[in-house]
Amino acid sequence: MLIIGIAGGTGSGKTTVVNQIIKQLPTDEVCVISQDSYYNETDNLPYEERAKINFDHPRAIDFDLIIRHLKALRAGNNINQPVYSFVTHNRTKDTIKTHPRKVIIVEGILIFNNKELRDLFDIKIFVHAETDERLIRRLKRDITERGRDIDEVLSRYQTTLKPMHQQFIEPTKNFADLIIPNDRFNTVAIDIVRTVINERL
Ligand SMILES: Nc1ncnc2c1ncn2[C@@H]1O[C@H](COP(=O)(O)OP(=O)(O)O)[C@@H](O)[C@H]1O
Numbered sequence: 484m485l486i487i488g489i490a491g492g493t494g495s496g497k498t499t500v501v502n503q504i505i506k507q508l509p510t511d512e513v514c515v516i517s518q519d520s521y522y523n524e525t526d527n528l529p530y531e532e533r534a535k536i537n538f539d540h541p542r543a544i545d546f547d548l549i550i551r552h553l554k555a556l557r558a559g560n561n562i563n564q565p566v567y568s569f570v571t572h573n574r575t576k577d578t579i580k581t582h583p584r585k586v587i588i589v590e591g592i593l594i595f596n597n598k599e600l601r602d603l604f605d606i607k608i609f610v611h612a613e614t615d616e617r618l619i620r621r622l623k624r625d626i627t628e629r630g631r632d633i634d635e636v637l638s639r640y641q642t643t644l645k646p647m648h649q650q651f652i653e654p655t656k657n658f659a660d661l662i663i664p665n666d667r668f669n670t671v672a673i674d675i676v677r678t679v680i681n682e683r684l
């Protein structure tokens with residue numbers, strides 16, 4: 484089994500890179516775990532309070548559950564991966580049954596911030612894009628896909644995204660085995676990662 488961690492700031496292109504990597508791989512050989520699915524359950528809070536959560540701070544993430552799930556997959560067991568809604572800012576009642584595969588990819592902004600989780604990765608990749616590029620992508624994506632408006636994205640950017648990125652995400656680039664520059668689509672880097680994976684399959 485090969486466990487690959489893919490970190491990077493919001494909008495750097497982690498999800499896109501993962502989709503490109505797995506596109507030509509057999510579906511029964513690879514599974515993906517997204518850190519976004521593991522935001523803390525906040526059923527006890529009303530929507531207005533949930534919307535105020537600092538989602539870019541490590542304490543917003545249920546690391547215990549990700550680690551438990553990753554260890555379960557590594558041991559050959561199925562997991563029920565939570566499903567998160569960016570519209571309600573909460574986990575939904577659904578889960579996705581995820582089966583252990585030869586290659587497990589974990590992606591998320593803060594996955595290298597937690598030592599126990601970081602130590603589970605055989606390969607650590609950091610996707611890098613310039614700050615302005617990430618903000619532009621985030622604006623477009625959150626408005627079209629995550630039910631946000633321009634004021635919400637910009638205010639979150641100023642209050643939490645930017646400072647949390649500098650404090651908790653950017654420094655974890657130092658843990659990476661490989662940094663993928665992703666201001667433009669980087670097909671060479673994707674091919675290299677695919678080659679490494681294919682060697683293991
Ligand atoms: N290299 C790239 N060039 C231009 N747009 C990109 C690139 N990579 C990703 N995007 C776009 O940027 C947005 C954010 O990408 P996404 O993969 O969701 O980032 P992340 O998972 O790191 O937050 C998406 O709309 C995606 O289509």
Ligand SMILES: Nc1ccn([C@@H]2O[C@H](COP(=O)(O)O)[C@@H](O)[C@H]2O)c(=O)n1
Nearest residue numbers: 492493494519538539569572573591592
């Ligand atoms: N309810 C939420 C939860 C998280 N976010 C933002 O998502 C970003 C991480 O996801 P990426 O796919 O962009 O890596 C993070 O920066 C959080 O601010 C949110 O907006 N709402």
